[in-house]
Amino acid sequence: MSTVLRGKDTILHFSLLEGQARAVLIDSTRLCVTARRTHRLSDTASVALGRLLTGAAIMGDMLKNDRASVTMTVKGGGPLGALVAVGMPGGIVKGYVDKPRYEDPDGNIGRAVGSDGMLTVVRDSGMREPYAGQTALVSGEIAEDICSYLAISEQTPSLLSLGVHVTEKGISCAGGLLVQMLPGAGEAAIQSVEMSTGLFAGVVSEIEKWGPEEAAVQLLSHLEPVELERSIPEYRCDCSRERVERALISLGEAELRDMIDTQHGAVANCHFCRRRHRFSAEDLEKLIESMKQ
Ligand SMILES: [Zn+2]
Known part of the structure; x- marks a missing residue:
């Protein structure tokens, strides 16, 4: 296991218990640092958005089609406002939070996000119409909320642990672990995984101490892990001038003329x-011309 590039984030996929379960472990430290810098996030917002981005990276990297994406929106009614994260294949993510500077005095994430609202997940396969599912938030702590969504809306019982550690110097480590039973799993396998719940909750501390590969050994070795694949996740936005041009054109000539007259x-x-x-x-004049061709 020497191909992990130091200084990069990592996602590791494993088959467990001879194919009766699977696990995805992620070191998302750097992508959370990029999000913090991009949005100048408070410590509270770093943890809340960092957890959602880490979950989105895991779910994005499980997508098969290159053009597919999964968009998760959390609206809990708390002072952070809405949080949005988009995950794409390869664990490429982007996201934002309404109130990036809000700091909870006690670092209480559930309270800052709020739990009086919904988690909405839009899956775009890149081929058919996007599919949207929605579940009520459990705690606003993010991992529990995503778990509840996976169990209720997608009928995929899962164990998910997400964490972002922040010190006075900023984010020191971020990561997560998703474990899912697969169809046909036996009762013994389900019990072995369920008994490990407490162990999995410490995933970020393990990554911080050992790095992602050794953390996977520490947390999963009793479940006979076989590594399937790995990715290098990243915080990256795919917006471009061309995309905005297309959006402007779709507004139509009258709207563009109005922008020229009122806002130049x-x-x-x-x-x-x-x-x-x-x-x-x-x-804008040039865009209007191009519409006439
Ligand atoms: Zn952008």
Whole structure:
């Protein structure tokens, strides 16, 4: 196991108990650091959004089609406002939170997110119409909420642990572990996995101490893990000037003329990477011309 590049995040996929279960373990430290820097997140927001991004990276990396994505929106009614994370194949993620500077005095994430609301998950296969599922939040602590969604909406009972450790110097470690039983799992296998719940909860401390590969050995060795594949997840936004142009064109000529007359152009702020895409009145004139061709 020497192919992990130091200085990069890692997702490791395992088959457990001869195919009766599977596990996905992620070291998401760097992608959470990038999110914190991009959005200038408070400690509270770093943990809340970091957990959701880590969950999205795991679920994104389980997608098969390159154009597929999974978008998770948490609206719990707490002072952080809504949190959004998008996961794509390879564990590529992006996300944002409404109130990135909010700090809970006690670092209470469930209270900052709130639990009076819903988790909405939109799965886009990249081929058919996107499928949306929704479940009530359990605690606003994110991992429990995603677990509840997977069990109720997708009928996939799962164990999920997500964590982000923050010190005075910033994020020191982030990661997670998802374990799912597979169809045909026997009673003994289910018991072995369930008995490990307490162990799995310490996943981030194990990653911080040992690194992701050794953490996987520490947490999963009694479940006969066989590594299947690995990815290098990353925080990355796929927005571009061309995409914004297409969105502007879809507004139609009258709307663009109005932008030229009232604002002398248009500015589109990307929620995910905070880039500003600026269009002068001249740029908009050119778009209108291109619509006529
Ligand atoms: Zn962007």
